[in-house]
Amino acid sequence: MSIYLDNAATSFPKPNMVADSVYHFMKNIGVNVGRGSYGRAQKAGEIVYETRKLLCQLFNHSNPEHVVITSNVTEAINLAIRGIVTPGGHVITSSVEHNAVWRCLKMLERDYNIQISTVPCDRSGTTDPEIIEGMIRPNTQLFVFTHASNVLGTIQPIRQIGTIARRHNILFLVDSAQTAGAYPIDMQADCIDILAFTGHKSLLGPMGTGGLIVKSEGMIRPQKAGGTGRDSLSPYQPEYLPDCLEAGTLNVSGIAGLGAAVNFILGETVEAIRNKEQSLTDYALNQLQCLDKVIIYGPGNPGKMVGVISFNVSNVPAVEIAYVLDEVYEIMVRAGLHCAPTAHSLIGTELTGTVRMSLGYFNQKEDIDRVVLALSEVLSKV
Template sequence: MGIYLDNAATSYPKPETVYAAVDRFMRDVGSSSGRGAYRKALLADKIVFATREALGRLFGVRDVSRIVFTANATESLNLALKGLLAPGDHVVTSSMEHNAVWRPLKRLEHERGIEVTAVPCSMDGSLNPQDVADALRPNTRLVALTHASNVTGTILPIGEVGEAARRHGVLLLLDAAQTAGSCPIDVEALGIDLLAFTGHKGLFGPTGTGGLYIREGIDLLPLKEGGTGGESILEHQPNHLPDRYEAGTLNVCGIAGLSSGVEFILNEGVDRIREKEKELTGYFLQALEGIHGIEVYGPKDPEKQVGVVSLNISGVMPQDVAHVLDEAYEIMVRSGLHCAPMAHRTIGTIDRGTVRFGLGYFNTIEEIDAAVQALAEIARKALS
């Protein structure tokens, strides 16, 4: 069976309704959306629309045609950055970003001559919103920020940054890979112009689902061209959303599952999910304090972080800790740089990475206890 503590990568298990929705779709519907006019094709289309509506309720988006489906947050971020930025544009980001933000920016820096400023975060991953405001220049087009670090869990002050960006007429792109579904996000309240999210983490959907919210008035260059079902007579990609950014057959099977995942969240309530994750994180952090030889990174405060805890055991490489946890204790965690080398430079672990625990809504206190006990044993052996 094992104890799954890698929810920051992909949430597991999923709500029962998600499995059922995928199975039902594959068996009983099975067709593509927005293509045929027979009843089953329209049913597929209806499922896709219902998912857009559910996501709209979750993120406070009224016009749900502004939510376009992608394969994951990485594709969403690529669409936002490559679709928006032009030569001479300046982008402000943080030193805690994932490669899904950093690598597209580096490519654009090289190919389009954009300028990038990465505002340094402190050792625990936290960001001073004033530093972002101070980094804005007349040619700043975009602030691109992660909502919460996938290495330390640190939640960045999006509301304050959004306010500063809006005051300066700069757009805000939020990478909500670690927060969509597990932290409240309202695009209006937080001043978010572009919201990139993935379906397979906090939203409880299958892998291969994700999306981007694009505020009205922002036109992005599409990442890809192709069939859209409608407006086939046009030689170019249609201007109307969502078709403009959804060339090619959608992952309707995955979206059917995502729909049930989001409905599950709406029924439970994001606040309740956040409370549960805070409780588990707080419990875990407190238990770790008592273990000799363990260094925990990040804010070490459940109020300031999501259910992500990174740590190292002195004298043992993180990949060895992860291996022993899996082999001897059947505890699944991730080790290494977690696709975010910048974040490891910030917290001082670039030379070896960390062991990362990703706690989720379905984890229990008993599972945390088991992890703490295992870590204590590994640490004790390392010291002796």
């Protein structure tokens, strides 16, 4: 049987109720939201609203209307950054961002002269919040931080960072791609103004779903314009949430699946999911450390990371290891830069990349045993 260890790219498998909900919507409801007043359109609207409510419950936000649905976290982050930062504005970010943040910022730097400061971090990828305060400028408009690195697994101290942002009245955007559903996030306690999430990773939902949860109206200027099903006479995009950031038909079947996924997570509890993933990470780190010639990157401490483990095998290219694991042992891991080049600059792997094994809620210790056995066989031949 094949083993899937690429959950940081997308989680697999999904809880059964996710596929069931998508199927049920497509088969039995299947109509657009906010475009018709017939009963089925209202039912579709209720499904979307229920998903917004469940996301609020998961992340401790009070207003479902502030949940903006997008097709993934990349779109959500682009909407937020482009809708907040103005030409000449200044943004503070981490040294381990995914290209969803990094390329968006670099394009604005090139095209609109924005200024970017990256907070230095140690080799494990942890940002020291103490440094951030001294980096604030009069034109600082935004802090944007990934909650956990998709290369090193490192969890950032977002509550401390959020507290600094709040103290200086600067907006705080968090990319929760690697943590939502798998690590506690409390928008209020963590002082998060805008939470960007993707539905298909640790939230266990379908691809093509994601979004923003926005603390208050007026924080983000609309970036898309189009039909919302309301106020159609107005030539401009409405100013209120969520319509100011949502235009066009939503992925309602995907949203039905996302609602089921969040329901599953709330039922299991984030705490139980975190405990299982942390203990699997602990086990995996211990097993990998026993192998000669395996270099493990990141904090090396399961309490300080999500279930994302990057490593290299000395003298063997990462892509080769991933290829052999797949071809010979039916084990799926990812090799390369994982769309986060700055994290690789930190650990000196920008030319080689790493092998990334990423654990999910449905993995078992036996999966890790199989990887370790496969790696020891590969190592015995190099």
